[in-house]
Amino acid sequence: MNVILKTEKLRVEYRNRDFRQQSKVALVGLDLEVHAGEIFGFLGPNGAGKTTTMNVLLGFVPPTSGAASLFGIDVRQPIARQRIGYLPELTYYYKFLTAEELLRFYAKIFGLTRAETDKRIAQLLKLVELEHAAKRPIKGYSKGMQQRVGIAQSLINNPDLLILDEPTSGLDPLGRMKVREIIQRLKDEGKTVFFSSHELGEVEAICDHVAIVHEGQLKATGTVAEISAGHTNLEQSFLKIVGYQTTLVP
Amino acid sequence: MNKIFAVAGVVIKELYRRKDFYVLFVLTAVLTLAAGAVNFFHDEKIIRYVKDLCLLLIWVSALLVAIITTARQIPAEREARTIFPLLAKPVSRAQVIAGKFLGCWLATGVALFIFYFFFAIITGSREHIWPVGVYLEAAWMQWAMLAIVIAMVLLGSIYFAAPSSTNVISFIVVAGILLVGGHLNAIALSQPEPMQTVLAWVYFVIPHLEWYDLRDFVVYDLGTVPARAVALATLYAAVWTGIFLLLAWFGFRRKNLTT
Ligand SMILES: Nc1ncnc2c1ncn2[C@@H]1O[C@H](COP(=O)(O)OP(=O)(O)O)[C@@H](O)[C@H]1O
Numbered sequence: 001m002n003v004i005l006k007t008e009k010l011r012v013e014y015r016n017r018d019f020r021q022q023s024k025v026a027l028v029g030l031d032l033e034v035h036a037g038e039i040f041g042f043l044g045p046n047g048a049g050k051t052t053t054m055n056v057l058l059g060f061v062p063p064t065s066g067a068a069s070l071f072g073i074d075v076r077q078p079i080a081r082q083r084i085g086y087l088p089e090l091t092y093y094y095k096f097l098t099a100e101e102l103l104r105f106y107a108k109i110f111g112l113t114r115a116e117t118d119k120r121i122a123q124l125l126k127l128v129e130l131e132h133a134a135k136r137p138i139k140g141y142s143k144g145m146q147q148r149v150g151i152a153q154s155l156i157n158n159p160d161l162l163i164l165d166e167p168t169s170g171l172d173p174l175g176r177m178k179v180r181e182i183i184q185r186l187k188d189e190g191k192t193v194f195f196s197s198h199e200l201g202e203v204e205a206i207c208d209h210v211a212i213v214h215e216g217q218l219k220a221t222g223t224v225a226e227i228s229a230g231h232t233n234l235e236q237s238f239l240k241i242v243g244y245q246t247t248l249v250p
Numbered sequence: 251m252n253k254i255f256a257v258a259g260v261v262i263k264e265l266y267r268r269k270d271f272y273v274l275f276v277l278t279a280v281l282t283l284a285a286g287a288v289n290f291f292h293d294e295k296i297i298r299y300v301k302d303l304c305l306l307l308i309w310v311s312a313l314l315v316a317i318i319t320t321a322r323q324i325p326a327e328r329e330a331r332t333i334f335p336l337l338a339k340p341v342s343r344a345q346v347i348a349g350k351f352l353g354c355w356l357a358t359g360v361a362l363f364i365f366y367f368f369f370a371i372i373t374g375s376r377e378h379i380w381p382v383g384v385y386l387e388a389a390w391m392q393w394a395m396l397a398i399v400i401a402m403v404l405l406g407s408i409y410f411a412a413p414s415s416t417n418v419i420s421f422i423v424v425a426g427i428l429l430v431g432g433h434l435n436a437i438a439l440s441q442p443e444p445m446q447t448v449l450a451w452v453y454f455v456i457p458h459l460e461w462y463d464l465r466d467f468v469v470y471d472l473g474t475v476p477a478r479a480v481a482l483a484t485l486y487a488a489v490w491t492g493i494f495l496l497l498a499w500f501g502f503r504r505k506n507l508t509t
């Protein structure tokens with residue numbers, strides 16, 4: 001099957017502004033492969049390097065060494081992001097624009113035609129139930145509505161790969177349900193979803209593949225069944241893999 | 251190119267939806283109108299004085315609009331984190347810089363041409379002269395100068411995190427060049443040696459914004475400057491703008507932006 005997201009020996013050091021302090025190594029030679037059509041859960045405890053990996057894939061942070069690619073194109077080239085959608089952990093959009101203007105702006109960045117844009121915006125506003133508010137500035141939106149604008153913008157180009165950073169941690173229950181529905185729908189359409197999470201129950205429910213990172217390194221990767229084999233559930237094997245040991249005396 | 255225009259479009263939309271921009275804009279327009287409306291002109295000297303004052307106002311106001319608008323672009327994107335969903339799309343950082351520049355420059359240009367329009371109406375109705383060519387030239391030269399300023403401020407905004415420091419430093423640099431930049435070579439001659447060479451060098455390496463000041467041509471109705479000179483000045487402005495934008499891109503290109 002096609003590899004559409006790949007990192008090779010990816011290393012990221014955050015250099016400190018203060019030169020006396022050491023630089024912080026966030027990723028230590030991460031090798032990751034995501035294939036077309038997978039719903040891929042990227043797991044790890046806080047500080048494991050999940051967000052850093054996404055920051056590299058999205059071009060926010062250049063790799064210190066190693067490489068990363070999307071659809072076989074090096075992530076340092078903006079065109080690698082032509083077929084992806086991205087939903088950040090926290091959503092903030094230009095507050096002075098209306099939802100419709102925001103979507104139109106992003107559509108232009110993707111180079112969609114006028115007709116495609118109109119069609120897509122109508123569909124998305126319906127999907128996230130913002131038709132009634134589309135012509136009001138985003139600054140008047142409730143938090144939940146802003147999150148739904150975020151979901152809409154991540155789908156504006158009808159992406160083949162959706163990248164979500166802890167999609168459920170920042171969302172209200174409604175937004176959360178929406179994201180799940182969308183993931184399910186994309187899966188049915190044969191698209192790929194790559195998302196980070198530390199909510200294992202949820203991952204177990206919607207993912208088919210997972211990777212577990214810990215301290216900047218890949219510790220395990222495979223199908224949910226493979227990873228959980230020999231344990232009662234995904235959570236148990238996750239705790240084992242990241243080296244958690246109970247301190248309770250039995 | 252469409253991506254650059256899209257980014258510029260957002261800059262312009264924000265500007266005309268912000269109140270502080272209107273305040274400055276309306277203030278300048280009203281002051282220009284008020285100055286023109288005062289009715290004691292038959293005295294050449296006073297007319298010139300008022301015209302001079304109006305043009306100074308237009309210069310200061312346009313510089314303020316340009317500097318303040320530009321300085322906050324990139325820092326605001328980072329602070330509001332809107333830079334992340336943007337850069338996650340197929341747009342390069344060079345295109346973002348170019349779009350920000352274009353948006354600020356076009357918006358400032360619109361403000362500038364409206365100011366000159368008011369100015370022309372006032373003086374025209376008072377003195378019954380319509381030297382449109384002189385006005386257009388003066389406005390064009392000022393706009394070309396503002397391109398250099400905007401590119402320079404954009405560069406500053408990448409290195410200084412706070413827009414307020416970028417604002418202050420830009421204003422000092424621009425005012426410094428406008429006020430003494432043109433005299434540095436003369437000042438240099440009267441200095442003792444190491445200073446003389448240093449000042450002469452400074453004179454040669456700064457962008458000469460003061461060359462773009464055609465206010466006296468307007469005030470004294472001296473007619474137009476030869477087109478060749480305007481073309482050369484425009485070229486000079488384009489080169490400096492390009493240099494500053496390149497440096498801005500260079501600084502922005504390698505920035506770690508962490509969510
Ligand atoms: N901008 C930064 N500067 C320095 N260190 C950072 C920065 N961002 C993240 N880190 C560090 O890198 C490591 C990985 O962080 P991150 O990728 O955010 O983890 P996760 O998303 O898995 O919680 C952590 O130890 C974190 O402290």
Ligand SMILES: [Mg+2]
Pocket residue numbers: 050051052166
């Ligand atoms: Mg994270």
